[in-house]
Amino acid sequence: MTKVLIITGTDTGVGKTICTAALATRYAGSALRADGVGGAGSAVRAGGGSVAVVKPAQTGVTADEPGDLDDVRRLTGLTDLHEGVRLRDPLAPTTAARREGVPLPTVAAHAKFIDDLAITRETVLLEGAGGLLVGLDEDGHGLAELAAALNTPFAFVVVTRSGLGTLNHTGLTVEALRARSLPIDGLIIGSWPAEPDLAEQCNLDDLPVTTGVPVIGRIPAGAGQLDQAAFTAAAPGWFA
Numbered sequence: 001m002t003k004v005l006i007i008t009g010t011d012t013g014v015g016k017t018i019c020t021a022a023l024a025t026r027y028a029g030s031a032l033r034a035d036g037v038g039g040a041g042s043a044v045r046a047g048g049g050s051v052a053v054v055k056p057a058q059t060g061v062t063a064d065e066p067g068d069l070d071d072v073r074r075l076t077g078l079t080d081l082h083e084g085v086r087l088r089d090p091l092a093p094t095t096a097a098r099r100e101g102v103p104l105p106t107v108a109a110h111a112k113f114i115d116d117l118a119i120t121r122e123t124v125l126l127e128g129a130g131g132l133l134v135g136l137d138e139d140g141h142g143l144a145e146l147a148a149a150l151n152t153p154f155a156f157v158v159v160t161r162s163g164l165g166t167l168n169h170t171g172l173t174v175e176a177l178r179a180r181s182l183p184i185d186g187l188i189i190g191s192w193p194a195e196p197d198l199a200e201q202c203n204l205d206d207l208p209v210t211t212g213v214p215v216i217g218r219i220p221a222g223a224g225q226l227d228q229a230a231f232t233a234a235a236p237g238w239f240a
């Protein structure tokens, strides 16, 4: 049984964070209600599964600005949220850290932190920074190396765009995961429009055929603007 679900994407800005929030709602099940059951800092645990979310590197925000985990909190009420390192410049973590002159934790350190969390949570969701090959530490190791360093069972999901170009980008990401023998649970379309164009309609059929990976979810466009009650009520329905 998967304990760590790793949310990567074909690019930055594809909807990984909203997808992570939707998955948190799905895995927490009845444990996660719109009133944010669980209490500050605690795992949500009241009949559904306990879920923690980890963002090992958050870039593009100052100390007092909201990061991706604040979006997860706003959309889900979940409070078991863990940010690794925070960097000011809206750049890849290694680049932002170099410019700021701060050291980065190793991916082994991130993996240890996640393994420890997974001891007491049923599911840990891990949101990467940007796409799969973005470096997370000074050795150039990224999400793939972090995954390989985990002792806890894990699988990836790949968040993809809906439109023209996604067959190539999704294929490249899937190929990179397979080349490293990393398991993939499925693809999730990060923003699915109310009125899909021809390419989008065709991609829905072609993505599983060309990648060999099923589309397991579609997040409706505009989902990020929902309030917490509407988001948590609707999110489980976005997955196959």
Ligand SMILES: Nc1ncnc2c1ncn2[C@@H]1O[C@H](COP(=O)(O)OP(=O)(O)OP(=O)(O)O)[C@@H](O)[C@H]1O
Residues within 6 Å of the ligand: 009, 011, 012, 013, 014, 015, 016, 017, 018, 019, 068, 128, 129, 130, 131, 190, 191, 192, 219, 220, 221, 222, 223, 224, 225
């Ligand atoms: N389904 C959606 N509905 C509404 N807005 C969305 C949706 N998906 C993504 N967005 C918006 O698109 C932008 C990028 O999405 P998001 O922050 O989730 O990307 P990301 O893949 O997590 O990027 P990063 O690499 O920075 O973590 C955000 O402003 C987000 O609000």
Ligand SMILES: [Mg+2]
Residues within 6 Å of the ligand: 016, 017, 068, 127
């Ligand atoms: Mg994000």
